[in-house]
Amino acid sequence: MTAIASTDGFGLRLGALLGTPGRRxxxxxxxxxVAFAWLVPLLHGGDIASQNLMRTLAAPTAAEPFGTxxxxxxxxxxxAAAVRLSLGLALxxxxxxxxxxxxxxxxxxxxxxxxxxxxxxxADSVLALPGLLLVLILSAIAPGNFWxxxxxxxxxxxxxxxxxxxxxxxxIARSPxxxxxxxxxxxxxYCVRRHxxxxxxxxxxxxxxxxxxxxxxAISALGFVNIGVRPPTAELGLMxxxxxxxxxxxxxxxxxxxxxxxxxxxxLNLIAGSDPK
Amino acid sequence: MGKMxxxxxxxxxxxxxxxxxxxGTLTFVLTRALPGDMAYRIAAGRYGYDNVDAAxxxxxxxELGLDQPPLLAYASWLWDLLTLNLGRDMVSNExxxxxxxxxxxxxxxxxxVAIAFAVLLGPxxxxxxxxxxxxxxxxxxxxxxxxxxxxxxxxxxxxLILVVAVxxxxxxxxxxxxxxHAVLPGLALALGxxxxxxxxxxxxxxAVARSPFFAFARTKGLGxxxxxxxxxxxxxxxxxxxxxxxxxxxLIEGVVVVESLFAWPGIGHALVHAIVARNVPMIQGxxxxxxxxxxxxxAVVDGxxxxxxxxxxxx
Numbered sequence: 001m002t003a004i005a006s007t008d009g010f011g012l013r014l015g016a017l018l019g020t021p022g023r024r025x026x027x028x029x030x031x032x033x034v035a036f037a038w039l040v041p042l043l044h045g046g047d048i049a050s051q052n053l054m055r056t057l058a059a060p061t062a063a064e065p066f067g068t069x070x071x072x073x074x075x076x077x078x079x080a081a082a083v084r085l086s087l088g089l090a091l092x093x094x095x096x097x098x099x100x101x102x103x104x105x106x107x108x109x110x111x112x113x114x115x116x117x118x119x120x121x122x123a124d125s126v127l128a129l130p131g132l133l134l135v136l137i138l139s140a141i142a143p144g145n146f147w148x149x150x151x152x153x154x155x156x157x158x159x160x161x162x163x164x165x166x167x168x169x170x171x172i173a174r175s176p177x178x179x180x181x182x183x184x185x186x187x188x189x190y191c192v193r194r195h196x197x198x199x200x201x202x203x204x205x206x207x208x209x210x211x212x213x214x215x216x217x218a219i220s221a222l223g224f225v226n227i228g229v230r231p232p233t234a235e236l237g238l239m240x241x242x243x244x245x246x247x248x249x250x251x252x253x254x255x256x257x258x259x260x261x262x263x264x265x266x267x268l269n270l271i272a273g274s275d276p277k
Numbered sequence: 278m279g280k281m282x283x284x285x286x287x288x289x290x291x292x293x294x295x296x297x298x299x300x301g302t303l304t305f306v307l308t309r310a311l312p313g314d315m316a317y318r319i320a321a322g323r324y325g326y327d328n329v330d331a332a333x334x335x336x337x338x339x340e341l342g343l344d345q346p347p348l349l350a351y352a353s354w355l356w357d358l359l360t361l362n363l364g365r366d367m368v369s370n371e372x373x374x375x376x377x378x379x380x381x382x383x384x385x386x387x388x389x390v391a392i393a394f395a396v397l398l399g400p401x402x403x404x405x406x407x408x409x410x411x412x413x414x415x416x417x418x419x420x421x422x423x424x425x426x427x428x429x430x431x432x433x434x435x436x437l438i439l440v441v442a443v444x445x446x447x448x449x450x451x452x453x454x455x456x457x458h459a460v461l462p463g464l465a466l467a468l469g470x471x472x473x474x475x476x477x478x479x480x481x482x483x484a485v486a487r488s489p490f491f492a493f494a495r496t497k498g499l500g501x502x503x504x505x506x507x508x509x510x511x512x513x514x515x516x517x518x519x520x521x522x523x524x525x526x527x528l529i530e531g532v533v534v535v536e537s538l539f540a541w542p543g544i545g546h547a548l549v550h551a552i553v554a555r556n557v558p559m560i561q562g563x564x565x566x567x568x569x570x571x572x573x574x575x576a577v578v579d580g581x582x583x584x585x586x587x588x589x590x591x592x
Contacts, residue, residue, distance in 0.1 A: 022423075128295035129568050132530035133548075137303045140552040140560055141310045217429040221534045224431050225549045240435070247439065258432055266427035 026270025033083060033264055040080035048073065048081045049232040057250040067253050069239070070246050075253060078234040079260055085229070086236055087264065089150060090215035094208045096154040101161025102204060106192060108162070109169025116166075123159045131156035132218055136227060144230040149222065153215050160211065161204055168200050209272035213265045220261050236261050280590065281583055289576040296568035301358040304561040305351055322555060323367050358565075364558035373562035377544065381566050383453065384532055384543035387466070388574070390459045391528060394467030395474060400517055402471070403478025408505070410483050418475055425472035430531035434465035434538045451540040462539040466531045470524050477520045481513040488512075515586045522578040529571045544570070 052072035060067045066075035108116040126134070135152030142148040172178060172195055181191050222228035223237025231238065239257040247254045316338040320329045323337070338344055345353070357364070363373040406415040425433075441461060442450035449458050485491055486509070494504040533545035540546070544563050551559035583589055 124292070125295045125299055128292045128572070129299055129564075130526045130529045130571055132533060133564055133567055134299075134303075136533070136548065136552055137300070137307065137560065137564055140555065141303070141307045143552075143555070213427070218530075221429055221431055221530070225534055225537045227549065227552055237431075240432075244435070258435065261429065261432065262427055265429070266424070269423060269427050 020273075022270050023273070026267045026272075029263060029267035030271065033260075033267065034087070037080045037083035037087065040076055044074075044076055044080075046074045046077045048078050048234045050074075057246055057253060059250075059252075066256060067250070069243060069253060075256060078239065079256060081234040082236045082239060082257065083260060083264065085234065086216050086219050086261075087212075089146075089153075089219060090212040093150060093153040093157060093215050094212050096150075097157035097211070098161055098204060098208060101158040102165050102200065104158075105162040105165025106169050106196060106200075109166040110173055110188065110192075112170075119162065123162055126155065127159055132221070135218065135222065139222065139227050143227070146229065149219060149228055153218060157211050157215070160207060164203060164207065165200050168203065169196055172196050172199060206272050209268045213268035213272070216261065216264050216268070220257075281580070284589070285576060285579040285583055289572055289579065292575075293569055293572045296572060297358060297565060298355070300561060300565045300568055301355050302351075304557055304564070305354045307560065308354075308557050309347065319367065319557075323370075358561070363562045363565075366559050367556045368554055368559075373558045376547070376559070377562040377566045380542060380544040380547050380563070381570060383541060384536065384545060384567075384570065387459060387462055387536065387541055387543055388528060388532060388570075390463035391466035391470065391531075394463050395470035398467060399471030399474035400478045400513075403475040403517075404482050404505075404513070406475070407479040407482025408486065408501070410486075415479065418479065422472040422476050425468055428469070429534075430465050430469050430527075431534040431538050433468050434462065434535050437461045437465055438538075451538075453540070453542050458539075458541075462535050462541055465535050465538075466528060469527060469531065470521075473524060473527075474517060474520060478513060478517050481516045482509065485509045485512050511585060515582065518578060518581050518585060522575055522582075525571060525574050525578065528574075529567060533567075 050073065052068065054072065055068055056070055056072045058064065058068040058072070064074055064076065066079060069075055069078065104119055108119050131153075134156055135149065138152040138155075139145070139148040175195075177195055178191055181195065186194075219228065219235070220237035220240075223235040223239075224241050226238070226241065229235045229238065231242070236257040240254065243250075243254040243257070316334040317329060320333040320337045324333055361374065363377070365371065366373055366376055369376070402414075402418050406412070406418040409415060428436075438450045438461065441447050448460055450461070452458055485505075491504060491508055494508045495501070499507065532543065533548060535541070536543045536546040537549045544567050547559065548563035548567065550556075551563055
């Protein structure tokens with residue numbers, strides 16, 4: 001509770017948010033990757049699918065600072081597109097999971113009862129399977145489809161927020177602070193804003209960063225085993241599979257998508273905090 | 278014993294039923310969601326696109342009960358699942374059950390090798406880092422663990438193949454045979470597990486070393502090593518083993534991709550192949566067995582926690 005007392009409103013003051021040096025490094029890394037991904041199409045131009053078979057696996061030049069792949073496609077354009085896909089899908093999934101997760105978690109923790117039990121049952125049945133299996137089966141239902149990944153990842157992820165928020169809400173709802181607020185005549189909306197959200201949102205933010213990192217790893221893993229998006233879409237895992245046979249000729253080209261996944265996940269892990277809880 | 282059954286076995290058995298129901302329902306939806314006439318699609322998958330005719334489609338329709346109303350079909354689908362009648366592989370025409378039981382052995386071997394490596398690497402490093410908090414090893418292990426956690430297992434696998442198998446030629450790059458073939462895929466899975474469990478161990482060791490009972494053991498004259506063995510190990514083991522239960526998700530998900538990378542003839546590899554081929558009975562069989570393997574490993578972790586922590590038994 002003391003940590004909350006020192007911050008305002010939602011407990012997300014900038015100083016506290018930037019916090020440790022590790023977290024600052026994470027934000028800087030992520031900002032650099034985002035800038036790369038969204039500036040390249042503005043400054044460089046070019047298409048992810050346009051081939052130049054006269055110049056395959058070319059070394060970096062001034063025109064193609066990251067070289068070209070086995071079909072002579074521009075690596076810088078493809079990497080930027082792949083980051084936009086992975087990061088965009090990961091953030092979209094997290095956002096989609098957080099809203100119902102937090103809302104249902106607060107309602108379930110606050111009211112309890114039959115509705116709560118229904119959601120606990122749903123959560124348990126979804127969590128019975130490891131998330132990637134669920135996503136795999138969904139992508140079998142709609143192969144090569146963007147929405148299968150999106151629905152699968154969000155469907156698995158909202159449970160985590162739901163469970164944690166529900167547990168926090170249950171504890172807070174029984175606390176003396178809430179009791180005083182209720183005695184003073186404040187309603188549920190006030191209690192949620194003043195007592196529950198400030199406690200819960202920092203935790204949700206940490207989980208969101210971990211979740212986005214996990215989503216990025218899952219998307220690249222699915223791309224790597226050729227399930228998920230289809231060529232010629234630029235996707236980091238798919239690019240690794242495509243470039244794997246050419247490792248001997250052009251090791252640096254193959255290492256690029258690997259490095260990008262590493263930096264993306266690292267930046268999100270650093271933002272979430274260095275030690276797992 | 279009765280208490281343990283109630284606390285450990287019953288919830289996990291319920292989870293196993295949930296796994297079967299979820300997998301069964303999703304694969305049923307999958308058969309219904311196949312575009313076009315399902316009978317023709319499945320017949321094409323079975324006999325090749327050039328060999329499909331109306332008779333083959335009719336035979337498939339008859340065999341799979343595709344002309345039933347949806348609810349009835351769903352009920353008979355679940356009944357087949359309940360009686361472990363998983364059907365035949367659409368590609369090889371072998372019974373799914375015999376293929377899957379064969380593959381799950383390989384996957385279990387890989388998972389156990391990975392767990393063994395992870396247990397050897399992670400907790401040992403964590404204890405060493407925790408006993409010398411803020412020392413050089415502690416900082417180094419934090420940096421290493423943060424870096425390793427940011428690499429998905431299949432990329433670790435690519436790195437191991439390129440360095441150990443291709444450059445150094447110490448171990449085979451892929452395939453299945455003796456123990457040598459299991460080392461690289463096992464390590465690819467274990468490094469990520471060890472990266473996290475070393476930090477969990479380290480934090481547990483720090484908490485124990487700060488605790489009053491540990492200080493008392495030291496004041497009454499026990500040396501650090503003896504005090505840690507008598508009063509530290511079990512207290513550290515409880516969070517480490519329970520966290521391992523959380524990490525099983527990572528292990529099972531890793532198995533799917535790492536097996537495909539290393540051409541390991543396990544259940545994850547089979548699942549990926551089945552999905553690419555839209556081989557519905559195999560998708561159901563492999564996903565079901567993977568889910569059950571996950572539940573079984575979780576039950577083992579629960580059992581170990583139960584044995585380690587008397588507080589659990591009391592409550």
